[in-house]
Amino acid sequence: MAIDPSVIMLTGRTAVVTGGGRGIGRGIAEAMAAFGAKVAIWERDRDACDAAAADLGVLGVVADVRDSAQVDAALERTVGELGEVSILVNNAGGVFKSGLLDTSENGWDALYRSNLRHVLLCTQRVARRLVDARIGGSVINLTSIEGVRAAPGYAAYAAAKAGVVNYTRTAALELAPHGIRVNALAPDLTLTEGIIELSGGAMSPDARMPYIPMNRAGRVDEIAGVAVFLASEMSSYLTGQTIHVDGGTQAAGGWYHHPQTGEYHLGPLP
Numbered sequence: 011m012a013i014d015p016s017v018i019m020l021t022g023r024t025a026v027v028t029g030g031g032r033g034i035g036r037g038i039a040e041a042m043a044a045f046g047a048k049v050a051i052w053e054r055d056r057d058a059c060d061a062a063a064a065d066l067g068v069l070g071v072v073a074d075v076r077d078s079a080q081v082d083a084a085l086e087r088t089v090g091e092l093g094e095v096s097i098l099v100n101n102a103g104g105v106f107k108s109g110l111l112d113t114s115e116n117g118w119d120a121l122y123r124s125n126l127r128h129v130l131l132c133t134q135r136v137a138r139r140l141v142d143a144r145i146g147g148s149v150i151n152l153t154s155i156e157g158v159r160a161a162p163g164y165a166a167y168a169a170a171k172a173g174v175v176n177y178t179r180t181a182a183l184e185l186a187p188h189g190i191r192v193n194a195l196a197p198d199l200t201l202t203e204g205i206i207e208l209s210g211g212a213m214s215p216d217a218r219m220p221y222i223p224m225n226r227a228g229r230v231d232e233i234a235g236v237a238v239f240l241a242s243e244m245s246s247y248l249t250g251q252t253i254h255v256d257g258g259t260q261a262a263g264g265w266y267h268h269p270q271t272g273e274y275h276l277g278p279l280p
Contacts, residue, residue, distance in 0.1 A: 017243040021046030024092040025241065026085075028075045028132060029102030031058030033202035034152065037230035038099055038237045040066050045238050047097060050088040052081075052132075054102075075102050075128040085135050096147035097241045098136045100129045100174075103152065110165045118166045125170035126177070133181060137190055146189030148241045151178050155198045155256050175252050182250030191249040193240050198256035200228040220267035223258030 020042060030039040030051030039062065043049045049068040053059035056072050063070025069091055073084035088095060104124035108117045133149050140147045156164060157171030175194060182192040199205070199213075199222065206213050218225055236255050239245050254260040268275045 019046045024048045024095045025097035026050045026095050027099040028052045031062045034233050035101040036062050037234040041234035041238050048092040052084050076123045078131050081131045095136050099150045101152045105167045107163050109163050121166040122170050126173045141188045149192040150240050151194040153194045153196045179250045194252040196252050196254045198259040223262050
């Protein structure tokens with residue numbers, strides 16, 4: 011049976027992207043809108059929210075998705091203005107270095123709330139409405155390469171991202187009978203404006219990165235393209251999966267390009 015190209019379109023559907031004011035979230039929001047979706051950005055930074063909403067022509071809702079009352083209010087407003095939400099992208103997150111021996115309870119809780127708690131809150135609220143309305147949908151959770159490998163110095167962050175991976179699997183099984191698919195995206199290093207700024211310009215599309223098999227960082231649009239695929243009917247039989255959009259890092263398992271020869275080398279670079 012031939013594939014109708016129109017199934018990639020999101021026309022008439024409402025999508026929510028949390029943390030959509032900048033970086034990967036903003037790129038996904040832009041892509042969803044380009045493929046026909048009515049898009050709402052839920053973003054706690056008012057300036058970033060307003061700027062992204064104006065630039066992209068989408069609904070901007072100032073909300074801290076770590077707070078259940080704000081999630082409920084954001085969802086009510088979004089449904090009222092755009093219609094029932096059938097695409098949810100749980101993109102919001104945050105990271106700071108916190109070694110195992112130095113992590114405080116407050117630090118652990120902060121990283122959990124930033125990276126995992128809101129995934130439950132937002133998925134639960136949206137899914138409840140879809141189940142009641144007997145409407146299918148797609149939930150896309152942003153995790154990280156750090157969710158499937160050790161991350162020295164970032165134990166709490168990595169644990170939260172690993173939680174997103176397993177939550178994705180379990181939520182997919184519970185929601186499958188209702189026609190709601192749940193998948194995750196796991197990027198490696200991606201060239202967002204924040205990463206470029208923090209690197210002092212060292213990170214660029216032309217920078218060679220031998221620890222990534224494709225020898226470069228990812229682009230925001232490359233993450234966004236897979237998000238559109240997961241939101242669309244092109245992926246109608248795909249659920250419970252974590253897709254590594256990482257240039258081959260997860261598959262490499264410790265193999266690196268030698269900086270002089272270009273040949274693969276197992277273990278630390280010489």
